[in-house]
Amino acid sequence: MSELTLAEASEQVIAKLSQARKEPDWLRTFRTKSLKLFRELPAELSNLYTKYADLTGVDFESTSLELPEPPRADIDSVVSKFKTDRAITIYQIDSKTLPPEIPEALLKEGVVFTDIGTAISRDPEYFKRYFLEKAILPEDDKFAALNNALFMSGFFLHIPKGMEITTPFRMVTVLSSEGNSLFTQNLIMAEPRSKFTVLEELYSTKLTQQSKRSTYSALSEVYLHEGAEVTYASINNLASNVNIFSNKKSIGKRDSKIVWSSALLGGAYTRSRLESVMKEEGASSENVEVVFGAGTQRFDTASNITHIGQNTSGHAVSKGVVKEKARAVFKGMIRIEKEAKNSRAYLAEHGMILGKDARADAIPGLEIETNDVKATHSASVAQINDEDVFYLMSRGLAEDDAKKLIIVGFFEPVVERIPVPEVAKRIRRIIDLKWSGVYDFESYLKARPLEDEYYEEEAHKPRDLFEGHYKYR
Amino acid sequence: MATKQTLDIDYTKYNFRDADTSYEYKFDKGLTREVVEHISRIKKEPDWMLQFRLRSYEHFTKRPLPAWGGNLNTLKFDDMLYYASPTEKKSRSWDDVPEYIKQTFDKLGIPEAEKKFLGGVGAQYESEVVYHSLRDDLAKKGVIFTDTDTALREYPELFKKYFSTVIPPEDNKFAALNSAVWSGGSFIYIPEGVSVDVPLQAYFRINIQNMGQFERTLIIADKNSRIHYIEGCTAPIYSTDSLHSAVVEIIAKPGAHVRYTTIQNWSNDVYNLVTKRAYAYANATVEWVDGNLGSKLTMKYPSIYLLGQGAKGEILSVAFAGKGQHQDAGGKVVHLAPYTTSRITSKSVSKDGGRTTYRGLLHVAKGAKGVKSSVRCDALLLDEYSRTDTYPYNEINEDDATTSHEATVGKIGEDQLFYLMSRGLSEQDALSMIVMGFMEPFIKELPMEYAIELNRLIQLEMAGSVG
Numbered sequence A: 001m002s003e004l005t006l007a008e009a010s011e012q013v014i015a016k017l018s019q020a021r022k023e024p025d026w027l028r029t030f031r032t033k034s035l036k037l038f039r040e041l042p043a044e045l046s047n048l049y050t051k052y053a054d055l056t057g058v059d060f061e062s063t064s065l066e067l068p069e070p071p072r073a074d075i076d077s078v079v080s081k082f083k084t085d086r087a088i089t090i091y092q093i094d095s096k097t098l099p100p101e102i103p104e105a106l107l108k109e110g111v112v113f114t115d116i117g118t119a120i121s122r123d124p125e126y127f128k129r130y131f132l133e134k135a136i137l138p139e140d141d142k143f144a145a146l147n148n149a150l151f152m153s154g155f156f157l158h159i160p161k162g163m164e165i166t167t168p169f170r171m172v173t174v175l176s177s178e179g180n181s182l183f184t185q186n187l188i189m190a191e192p193r194s195k196f197t198v199l200e201e202l203y204s205t206k207l208t209q210q211s212k213r214s215t216y217s218a219l220s221e222v223y224l225h226e227g228a229e230v231t232y233a234s235i236n237n238l239a240s241n242v243n244i245f246s247n248k249k250s251i252g253k254r255d256s257k258i259v260w261s262s263a264l265l266g267g268a269y270t271r272s273r274l275e276s277v278m279k280e281e282g283a284s285s286e287n288v289e290v291v292f293g294a295g296t297q298r299f300d301t302a303s304n305i306t307h308i309g310q311n312t313s314g315h316a317v318s319k320g321v322v323k324e325k326a327r328a329v330f331k332g333m334i335r336i337e338k339e340a341k342n343s344r345a346y347l348a349e350h351g352m353i354l355g356k357d358a359r360a361d362a363i364p365g366l367e368i369e370t371n372d373v374k375a376t377h378s379a380s381v382a383q384i385n386d387e388d389v390f391y392l393m394s395r396g397l398a399e400d401d402a403k404k405l406i407i408v409g410f411f412e413p414v415v416e417r418i419p420v421p422e423v424a425k426r427i428r429r430i431i432d433l434k435w436s437g438v439y440d441f442e443s444y445l446k447a448r449p450l451e452d453e454y455y456e457e458e459a460h461k462p463r464d465l466f467e468g469h470y471k472y473r
Numbered sequence B: 001m002a003t004k005q006t007l008d009i010d011y012t013k014y015n016f017r018d019a020d021t022s023y024e025y026k027f028d029k030g031l032t033r034e035v036v037e038h039i040s041r042i043k044k045e046p047d048w049m050l051q052f053r054l055r056s057y058e059h060f061t062k063r064p065l066p067a068w069g070g071n072l073n074t075l076k077f078d079d080m081l082y083y084a085s086p087t088e089k090k091s092r093s094w095d096d097v098p099e100y101i102k103q104t105f106d107k108l109g110i111p112e113a114e115k116k117f118l119g120g121v122g123a124q125y126e127s128e129v130v131y132h133s134l135r136d137d138l139a140k141k142g143v144i145f146t147d148t149d150t151a152l153r154e155y156p157e158l159f160k161k162y163f164s165t166v167i168p169p170e171d172n173k174f175a176a177l178n179s180a181v182w183s184g185g186s187f188i189y190i191p192e193g194v195s196v197d198v199p200l201q202a203y204f205r206i207n208i209q210n211m212g213q214f215e216r217t218l219i220i221a222d223k224n225s226r227i228h229y230i231e232g233c234t235a236p237i238y239s240t241d242s243l244h245s246a247v248v249e250i251i252a253k254p255g256a257h258v259r260y261t262t263i264q265n266w267s268n269d270v271y272n273l274v275t276k277r278a279y280a281y282a283n284a285t286v287e288w289v290d291g292n293l294g295s296k297l298t299m300k301y302p303s304i305y306l307l308g309q310g311a312k313g314e315i316l317s318v319a320f321a322g323k324g325q326h327q328d329a330g331g332k333v334v335h336l337a338p339y340t341t342s343r344i345t346s347k348s349v350s351k352d353g354g355r356t357t358y359r360g361l362l363h364v365a366k367g368a369k370g371v372k373s374s375v376r377c378d379a380l381l382l383d384e385y386s387r388t389d390t391y392p393y394n395e396i397n398e399d400d401a402t403t404s405h406e407a408t409v410g411k412i413g414e415d416q417l418f419y420l421m422s423r424g425l426s427e428q429d430a431l432s433m434i435v436m437g438f439m440e441p442f443i444k445e446l447p448m449e450y451a452i453e454l455n456r457l458i459q460l461e462m463a464g465s466v467g
Helices: A011-020 A025-040 A075-082 A104-109 A116-122 A124-132 A142-150 A386-394 A399-415 A421-435 A441-446 B033-042 B047-062 B099-108 B110-116 B136-140 B148-154 B156-162 B173-181 B414-422 B427-443 B448-462
Strands: A088-093 A096-098 A112-115 A155-159 A169-175 A181-190 A195-204 A214-224 A229-237 A242-252 A257-264 A269-278 A284-293 A298-307 A313-322 A327-336 A344-353 A359-368 A374-382 B120-125 B128-134 B144-147 B186-190 B200-205 B216-221 B226-234 B242-244 B247-252 B257-265 B270-280 B285-292 B297-300 B303-306 B312-321 B326-335 B341-350 B355-364 B372-381 B387-396 B402-411
Touching: A011 A025, A011 A142, A025 A124, A025 A142, A075 A088, A075 A096, A075 A169, A088 A112, A112 A116, A116 A124, A116 A155, A116 A181, A142 A181, A142 A214, A142 A242, A142 A269, A169 A181, A169 A214, A181 A195, A181 A229, A214 A229, A214 A257, A229 A242, A229 A421, A242 A257, A242 A284, A257 A269, A257 A399, A269 A284, A269 A313, A284 A298, A284 A327, A284 A399, A298 A313, A298 A344, A313 A327, A313 A359, A313 A399, A327 A344, A327 A374, A344 A359, A359 A374, A359 B372, A359 B402, A374 B387, A386 A399, A399 A421, B033 B047, B033 B173, B047 B173, B128 B136, B144 B148, B148 B156, B148 B186, B148 B216, B156 B216, B173 B247, B173 B270, B186 B200, B186 B226, B216 B226, B216 B257, B247 B257, B247 B285, B257 B270, B270 B285, B270 B312, B285 B297, B285 B326, B303 B312, B312 B326, B312 B355, B312 B427, B326 B341, B326 B372, B341 B355, B341 B387, B341 B427, B355 B372, B355 B402, B372 B387, B372 B427, B387 B402, B414 B427
Parallel strands: A088 A169, A155 A181, A169 A195, A181 A214, A195 A229, A214 A242, A229 A257, A242 A269, A257 A284, A269 A298, A284 A313, A298 A327, A313 A344, A327 A359, A344 A374, B120 B200, B186 B216, B200 B226, B216 B247, B226 B257, B242 B270, B247 B270, B257 B285, B270 B297, B270 B303, B285 B312, B297 B326, B303 B326, B312 B341, B326 B355, B341 B372, B355 B387, B372 B402
Antiparallel strands: A088 A096, A112 A155, A359 B387, A374 B402, B120 B128, B144 B186
């Protein structure tokens, strides 16, 4: 297969991709339009952030557009490492998607959990309409446009009216090849009063060619109908040679609730955009996001809250630790529109800088167009508290262990929200190892779970981060 | 609560224009190279200043308007007057000031203020400073307080050494514009160890329609000196827009303490686009106290560069946006040295569709160890038509900095209103009281008579706000 790079993405490439996937014409037109927008749009649409749009190191010339077929990794061995019966899992290993095993009972009720290509071919008329008015349009963002042009995988999840499902729906993505790109688009439809959890995990297998950059792009959209409640947890631990572009957005109707939690740990350059739109009365959203940067990693995250309906509430917390030469920019915007009376919003960005060459920028913005609201935001940058270290050391911990424990605790608000206990454990272990300077995949899998030392197995309720906050009283 | 709010600033005190406007020089509208050369010729400036003006003019013509901030589309550079001088020579004695200008400043209370309280006063009318005085004892100590044009003539070396070192013309489009056509402003030099215990004051007034005022202020506080400078700004209301684009540079040498207070109450047709920046060397303190009540659009972000160990910066910014107003204000602090501290406090009130924006920058450079900084901005929205935005930029490049930022936006609590009304206050008074309480941290920083004046202004702004 000829090595076609991302920089060479063209109408012909899209035609080929679309043909191979036997897609309808309208989708091909949509992809072509998106590609055009990708070329035209600036890296940041809002001039508030132009200064921070830094794409050096994002090298499309040397990233291949195609994935090896079949995947380089041994599928069975990869799957066995991530297998759990506590979730319904779709595996996506390079270009290969393994369909999930969905219990009969759920299928009978009308639950759909499948890869996006299959979903589109099953009901093209529905998707034709959907692509015209989807939450993340190619016009919205340069890299959302790129994804809309080139997406080749992802899942479609549809939960019917009134269904409450405790078992999480899970997608595990493993990249085993270097120098390639993967474009994923996920779509979640929550019918009225449905209640369920989604877990997304991203890993790379052991690095062989450090110098080659890969591109991973994901676009996730969640539609919540009246009274629906969705929890969406994601863990990103791709290898240090992957450039990551992520766009997530939810649209919440009346009395719906979305809870996002994301751990951004891997990648060379990560660009994350997340927006919760509270479109109708009573909708609410929570977003908790943690970043752990080390080495030369760079993170550019935005967490936006948009209030359109009355009596809506939105919360977001971004926390980050940067060490060595890592850099992070935390952006966020609370937007309260004219009709959104009696809304409440809270946005916080907290950074911990642990290296002489590390850097963190925070830009928590507010745009408020009506008065009957309460909106607060805060940002802080600090170090590990010496007193905390002293306390733990006085209890017999070595200095490094004490600091490690504090760092693991710093991330706990997100980790404890991960719905599958063994995944939560793995994340703690990843943070623990990352603190010690170990970044490779095999070590994570082999390592003894940290819980044996610090945590009890029993599941506990995640702490309340927002309602009990002093600014809310 | 049915709050039909009809609030206009009561400009009766300020909204008088002088009929007898006979000017020594008054140019045609618009800015050309010839205008710049002409201004320099009238002022009999040295060649380097002419070259500086021309360089600035070139940059101004090339530089695009900022893409962010307020709406500048209605600002017509070609309709502006760039220079007008009402009288040829500066007066030291109040009696020498032409009668019509005297009336103007009498109405504003300038000489009375001087008698009572101030160490020195300067008053600028259109482009030229018309009146300047300094208390004798201060002059004897070597304090220089004069207008900037005189300083260029009388203290050429001191002037050339510091002029435009803090804000080069290339800094932004409006700094370039000011550098090209600047006229007037204050020049202050405080010698080493001298403490000026009473404030120095300047008053700026625009009187002609479509006038642009471009004063240039330079304050040099030598080692361990101390100074408080106050400026006030007003203009009558015209139907077309005026432009005020000042440049203020402060140099605080080691151990110096400089406070700069601005009460800006331009009428609602003035674009107020000002560049203010201070350098603070080791253990120096710079404080900007910035009150923005008037103008159509203000874009002003006083900044402090902390250049020496232990330097301290404080910015207190208050904005009040009524109908048709946009106050895009804030502050910037750049920490470039270890153990520097800073605090930014911003308070804003929007009503009747007014818009306030806080735009701030906190930058901690590499090597600036042990920095401590806190930023706080609070916004109050008095009705559902108004808008407020907050854009704080925090850039931290050093691992042992401690910074915090907090902002809140809210409306007046009905329970607070109810409480005050239950104690017998009218709704109007209760509302005023709450807004004043909100502004308290700012008012506390002002000298007595300014605090009274500001309280009165806020009360005026609040008048008729509940119906």
